[in-house]
Amino acid sequence: MAWAVRSLRRLQSAASSSQAVRLLESRSWIRNPRKVDVCAGQNFVLKQYSSETFWEVHGASLRTLSTTTYTTHEDASTTHEVSKGGSDDGTLTLTSKSPPRVVFILGGPGSGKGTQCQKIVDKFGFVHLSAGDLLRAEIQSGSQYGDMIKNMIKDGKIVPSEVTVRLLLKAMEDSKGEKFLIDGFPRNDENRAVFERMTGIIPEFILFFDCPEDEMERRVLGRNQGRVDDNKETMQKRLKVFIDFSVPVVKYYESMGKVHKVTATGSIDDIHTTIEPLFEQFSEAHSTGESQYATGKFDTSPTNN
Numbered sequence: 001m002a003w004a005v006r007s008l009r010r011l012q013s014a015a016s017s018s019q020a021v022r023l024l025e026s027r028s029w030i031r032n033p034r035k036v037d038v039c040a041g042q043n044f045v046l047k048q049y050s051s052e053t054f055w056e057v058h059g060a061s062l063r064t065l066s067t068t069t070y071t072t073h074e075d076a077s078t079t080h081e082v083s084k085g086g087s088d089d090g091t092l093t094l095t096s097k098s099p100p101r102v103v104f105i106l107g108g109p110g111s112g113k114g115t116q117c118q119k120i121v122d123k124f125g126f127v128h129l130s131a132g133d134l135l136r137a138e139i140q141s142g143s144q145y146g147d148m149i150k151n152m153i154k155d156g157k158i159v160p161s162e163v164t165v166r167l168l169l170k171a172m173e174d175s176k177g178e179k180f181l182i183d184g185f186p187r188n189d190e191n192r193a194v195f196e197r198m199t200g201i202i203p204e205f206i207l208f209f210d211c212p213e214d215e216m217e218r219r220v221l222g223r224n225q226g227r228v229d230d231n232k233e234t235m236q237k238r239l240k241v242f243i244d245f246s247v248p249v250v251k252y253y254e255s256m257g258k259v260h261k262v263t264a265t266g267s268i269d270d271i272h273t274t275i276e277p278l279f280e281q282f283s284e285a286h287s288t289g290e291s292q293y294a295t296g297k298f299d300t301s302p303t304n305n
């Protein structure tokens with residue numbers, strides 16, 4: 001934790017001298033709140049390198065003076081200028097929520113991802129987020145992206161990453177959950193990279209449902225949920241997209257030793273029995289506070305503005 005102490009000292013000296021601090025790499029989660037004493041009327045600049053981080057700024061009488069967004073390097077960054085109002089000195093506390101834990105559920109169309117997620121949710125209290133369901137809800141909401149998403153789903157194509165990741169992040173925030181099953185995402189390498197860049201989250205592990213194509217097709221064509229993509233023609237396209245783009249994502253995580261491959265052809269209950277121990281282990285590790293999280297760098301330094 002040496003870096004944290006160093007950062008805090010810098011934050012304090014910045015607060016007392018140049019009246020401003022800059023937060024770097026703030027897309028990473030911070031585990032512990034930082035506190036810094038402030039003098040009345042002091043201004044702070046809190047710089048966020050992603051619009052999707054979960055910063056919270058607390059402090060007696062803190063007022064947001066302005067929020068501006070601009071681009072530095074490839075990242076959108078947001079500056080919040082806050083000032084402590086009133087005449088009393090006080091404490092500025094920077095906190096972030098504790099990082100959520102994420103398990104990606106991957107597998108071809110009809111491999112049983114949603115079915116198994118439901119059983120895990122019932123038993124282990126995860127929040128289940130199906131990327132496909134979120135996209136379908138976005139179409140229903142009358143969003144500006146509705147037609148584009150609908151056409152892409154009908155054609156079995158992968159919706160642009162920014163759209164899907166924003167929906168996932170919003171759902172994560174809205175749910176207030178702490179552990180998530182993200183089902184049917186990431187579907188290609190860009191999905192994976194954008195999610196990591198926007199959240200700083202590395203998944204705990206990946207559950208991959210391995211299912212023969214003819215079985216997946218049989219299940220999808222028998223699913224009967226009125227989906228525009230559950231037909232023979234779109235299914236062929238989805239299978240090709242799965243092999244060309246999604247399987248490489250599984251391989252990527254395999255190279256990191258994060259994939260648990262499950263044969264998806266048994267009965268629903270048998271498959272659940274196979275995967276249950278993974279979530280039992282996860283729950284035990286979680287209760288003792290262990291995590292495979294990669295938290296990124298967090299630093300603070302004085303700024304002249």
Ligand SMILES: Nc1ncnc2c1ncn2[C@@H]1O[C@H](COP(=O)(O)OP(=O)(O)O)[C@@H](O)[C@H]1O
Binds near residue numbers: 109
């Ligand atoms: N192990 C299984 N054996 C037979 N049918 C299954 C099995 N798992 C799921 N199904 C059925 O197959 C269809 C597709 O399952 P679903 O969970 O929606 O797949 P995915 O989310 O991977 O697209 C559903 O109708 C579901 O009831």
Ligand SMILES: O=c1ccn([C@@H]2O[C@H](COP(=O)(O)OP(=O)(O)O)[C@@H](O)[C@H]2O)c(=O)[nH]1
Binds near residue numbers: 156185
């Ligand atoms: O991250 C995602 C998830 C889904 N989709 C689109 O939504 C469709 C349906 O996905 P879903 O996961 O609901 O279906 P499944 O593959 O489980 O049958 C996909 O074919 C894609 O067109 C997407 O573009 N990005």
